[in-house]
Amino acid sequence: MKKLLFPIALLFSVKALAQENMHPAPAQTRTIALTNGVIHIGNGQVIENGMIVFSNGKITDVRTTAPIADIQIIDLKGKHVYPGIIASSTNLGLVEVSAVRSTADYDELGDINPSIRSLVAYNADSKVINTLRSNGVLLANIVPQGGTISGTSSVVQLDAWNWEDAAYKTDNGIHFNMPSLINVPAQFRRPGAEEDRVKQSLEKIESIRAFLREAKAYHGETNHAQVNLKLEALQGLFNKTKIFFVHCDLVKEMMMAIEMAREFDFKLVLVGAGDSWLMTDMLKQNKVAVILSQPHSLPTTDDDDVDQPYKTGAALQKAGILFTICQDGGDGFWRQRNLPFQAGTMAAYGLTKEEALSAITLNAAKILGIDN
Template sequence: MKRFNTYILIILLVISGKTFAQQTPADKQSEPVTIVGATAHLGNGEVIENSLIIFEDGVITEVIAANLTKRQNPGKIINAKGKHVYPGFIAPNSTLGLVEIAAVKATEDDDEMGEMLPNVRSLIAYNAESKIVESMRPNGVLLGQIVPRGGLISGTSSIVQFDAWNWEDAVVKENDGLHINWPDAFRRGRWWRDEEPGLKANKEYQENIQKLSDFFTSSKAYLAGERDYKNLPYLAMDSVFNGNKKVFVHVNGEKEIMDVIQFKKDHALKGLVIVGGYDALGVAKELKSNDIPVLVNRPHSTPNKAYEDYDYPYKLAKLLQDAGVLVALESSGQMERMNTRNLPFYAGTVAAFGMDKEEALKLITSNTAKILGIDDKYGSLEKGKSATLFISEGDALDMRTNILSHAFIDGREVSLETHQTELWKRYSKKYKDQESK
């Protein structure tokens, strides 16, 4: 009986392993790759019809019009005539790889206990084997900023690519930014505390800002002193003060954004970024003059206020860009990890509501790369940059035509198969077989 149970266990493990095991990451690029004939959307606003793109050892060596050369092209040749080439899309402010199933507590690793946690690093909790992460690639989302949640200071994010065995292999930029959850000046009554319903001033607002300010001041004093004891949160702030780590402030209201700008000045912070910025348009002039970019929340949402235009979330990115603010898109919110795969379609929605399509593309490529500080290697198709790109059958910002045939991360051709595509093929075949009977 024991032997029988052992056999059953082995069979179950084999089946589950086949069903749930991580795909093997792609091997390092071994030969040059030449893509010929595609319409190349460079990610910087430019388009090259009938393009020639060559990359070797993971780096782009040529991006030109195909009719400018008659030479013999090296390595593997991909005929992409009639197709489109794009730089890999970048998903900022994401919890991909930190939570797999929200209803299962054991799979959640995006929030630590405490208020001031700059020393918490999301990278070491990142699960490269996540099935959700895998599902990003078929839509062209190949890079992401992995961000912790919770507390006043959530911790430190890192940027990864989406085809790796583990976080060590995945990391593109380690400890890129500190994340602050700015308190709300107004909030609704909390029923679990027997508070009256409705919006009212947050009595703890100034107190929480003072907590943040005191923490920054104490950290700076500690770092400037003799350090006769080790304080990990204070030590983690060193890279913030020297400018090596950006500060991402998650905030939406006008008053709160103005207070963030003052906080930036008070503590001489470099590289501050607004995340969310729902009411940022009202203070766009101040954001521009202080060189503060905004990661705008996904446009597929309804207006927060009754007097706002129905399409305000759709056109907010364009309005901020028109005001001179550097803008990119992020996708936090309800079901944020699954919805991150819709990043290109968020940009498509912005284009449908007034923004030029190549400018909308920048919201998920070069603008994002600039804001995250990785534009030296990623975000656009340019000579000397990483060969992180994909080929689509059609317009990648349209869900009807964004059908990928090839995708590359640092020159490695990655798989476009996922658990979802396997199920799609299985059940498509099932219904086709039934129709043919």
């Protein structure tokens, strides 16, 4: 029995060391000023030797350094201060280990699920969250996946005990995965696959249109014999309290998304949008914002320049289109920590450093409706 005591004690000590989750910060009790820092506002403005004052967990003033009475002073000694980075489209907190199915909770059975809420599945205890926070990512838009209409996303802050504490902007948008409008050559089709995939996709899109028309008629009624949860979830699209996020890449897919948004008068944001640099005039005319896929990726088509993903941000910036970037895909939870490096690449391909910073801070806030 005595021989077992040391291994058991060692086991418990290792387990104790494994609890690496950082607890949420305690409430602020005293006003604090950070002085003598180089402050990057996030809107293109930089303040040398500036001061940031915050109280009760909120920034109350940003200015050039000046003496303030009865305040705790922290001297930054020339260090640079940046706004918190925003992950604009991620499944963070919905999956822990992508190869372990039991840790994944980002999609639901069925094809049309607008009533599914990603927020209630968000795991504030995820070990991945701290790897993002340590690299400056402080807010994230948690997006469901799967099906044609995946459900609603919510913005969370990454310093929380549970999903209720984390909720920053609840149910801010509905996510629609545009069916692919590119055909597969016969030699590359799976055995037994339908010949015309574009035709299938158009039929699928038309069925979604019919569903949205039904929802519009439903919300036009004052009384309902039965409550339809799926149709109820779409109400925010019609009164513009929710954003219509459409995930697509090709020009004809984005044109289809714009046409749908026009028909129903939705507030549209394109996600992915690899070919958006080819249709900047249409995007600007229709006031469409863009969440670009990660710049560190291959071009959308074989005919594009190999460095086109690096240059797309500068093309949208020049055209006056509001855009941000995201780390999408199945590993889009832990890769969000690379956002500063992705912005750095865009700064090397046409954006200024401050424009690249704005893209992952202020621009993302505007697109998600949290800029105030």
